[in-house]
């Protein structure tokens with residue numbers, strides 16, 4: 227087992243078809259104890275219970291720094307350590323540049339970027355004390371190609387910010403044996419797109435993907451497993467593309 231006796235927090239992991247839930251499942255299958263954080267306590271608890279008895283589900287809005295600190299504290303009280311953090315919580319909006327309001331901008335930047343900072347700040351003291359830890363930050367192909375399929379320019383900007391933050395943290399905390407890496411998923415079949423993905427759009431998008439299919443949440447989950455585990459001990463500050471070849475650069 228790759229994650230025996232390891233404790234990993236996954237944010238935004240209650241959505242049943244989401245990347246976070248699939249990641250929690252993949253990590254638990256390798257022996258990790260998982261702490262699922264999401265907006266509603268009952269959803270987080272249900273998702274944790276789906277994984278088995280050893281896991282914890284907590285309400286935590288990652289835009290609220292106190293809530294992030296409390297979630298890290300509750301994790302330490304229950305398990306005594308924090309080995310991994312998957313900064314997965316995110317939201318998107320399909321707005322165009324001239325239509326982005328300050329509310330749109332704040333909502334997108336707050337969850338995707340500020341939340342990544344706050345949750346990382348909450349776990350880093352424990353990881354520094356342990357002198358070990360692995361943080362994985364969920365960016366997007368949208369950050370690299372200037373727009374994904376559904377995310378507006380403010381989403382691209384927030385996800386590009388995640389790449390910069392992740393690399394800077396990798397540099398700052400390498401000396402504490404803490405690794406920080408990012409994943410840039412292409413279009414993954416989850417509920418984040420709502421009902422906006424029509425059959426025609428889907429066929430069109432697939433034409434531009436060398437592997438000839440959209441991604442599954444498990445494709446990203448396995449990349450998270452690689453980055454959070456000791457399979458990747460000499461990797462920090464990297465950006466791992468999980469996009470079926472949608473963007474080859």
Ligand SMILES: NC(=O)c1ccc[n+]([C@@H]2O[C@H](COP(=O)([O-])OP(=O)(O)OC[C@H]3O[C@@H](n4cnc5c(N)ncnc54)[C@H](O)[C@@H]3O)[C@@H](O)[C@H]2O)c1
Pocket residue numbers: 237238239240241243244245246263264265286287288289314315316317318337341364365366367410411412413414415416417418
């Ligand atoms: N699905 C894709 O095609 C795709 C592509 C690139 C990147 N991503 C990124 O992957 C991550 C997961 O996306 P998904 O497709 O699984 O989405 P999803 O909508 O299925 O899941 C997102 C989860 O985040 C939670 N969440 C939202 N705001 C939160 C907050 N403030 N605090 C805590 N939790 C919050 C939601 O409740 C939900 O459970 C996101 O960061 C997203 O931007 C997704």
